[in-house]
Amino acid sequence: MNIEKKSKNNDIFKKNLILAVLVVVISVIPIVFLKNAEFTGSDDKAQEAITQIDSNYKPWFLPIFEPPSAEIESLLFSLQAAIGSGIVCYYFGYLKGKSKKDEGKNE
């Protein structure tokens, strides 16, 4: 029973590891193969396209607050990711602890 359970845990770990590696590969491929690309945001591209279609169009409203520099912007982004993953990881830690406890009870 125990061995069976362990091998099942390993299965999920392996599966998730492979999936995670795939995600990394997918995002690295463009960087490796498109050496001259700028990798700007696709929203900036859309801005250009709008100006092409209607050269008279002027944004009628400007952002209320804009991060003062690229560094500060990336700070805010990483903060967002950090807080988000903190919550996600907390949740799974909680689940894991809980399932261990339940297991102990059953035995």
Add this chain to the structure above:
Amino acid sequence: MSKKYQVSIGILLGLLFMPKTVFAMHIMEGFLPPIWCIAWGAICIPFVFVGLFSIKEKIKVNPKMKMLIAMVGAFAFVLSALKIPSVTGSCSHPTGVGLGAILFGPLVMSVLGLIVLIFQALLLAHGGITTLGANTFSMAVVGPIVSYFLYKLLKKMKVSQSITVFTSAMIGDLMTYITTAIELSLAFPDATGGVMTSLIKFMGIFALTQIPLAISEGLLTVIIFNLLTKYNKKELRELKVLSEEA
């Protein structure tokens, strides 16, 4: 009662201080004529409204769901903070709303997605307050609805669990950006070719860039789903996400 409020205020504050997203690939502030801003905003109101009640209802039925709801919200936050390079040479980010839509239904994600978009617009100058309606419609209404129904459909067809989750999250993500392209082309029809010409242009920008990212989002959603299946089968069954025998 008071504890419930404490927790929801906590979640709200958590969301509030989460600099929302992105660089992304939402429609930029001021870049949608006012009439369209109002129209898309109006369309979203009922979805968000019903979504609020649906969250309340879910927590009432099982107060433990709060944590899971907070987790799927946080998952959307993380994913929309990840600007990932794509084959077109520009960057975009996944939305992360597919997971929540599969677990809780699309309307819950209308609320969570809206919160994400608001903070993104206010703190990061991505997306925008004026374009909030249009962006909510694409990311928090269309995307989750597509994911949700696709999940139901594939499950009925007895497709394997992982593939079902992967496909629904991926197509939902893709549909979000296709919707964005449609919204822009309706507002900016090409002078000679009309809406279709514009649509092709915006599709090339948003949808094409999004394909690899949608695949990534699908894979990440499967990772989370695998973990949930392993540690939290009970709640998944309660939510009728997994059938009893699964």
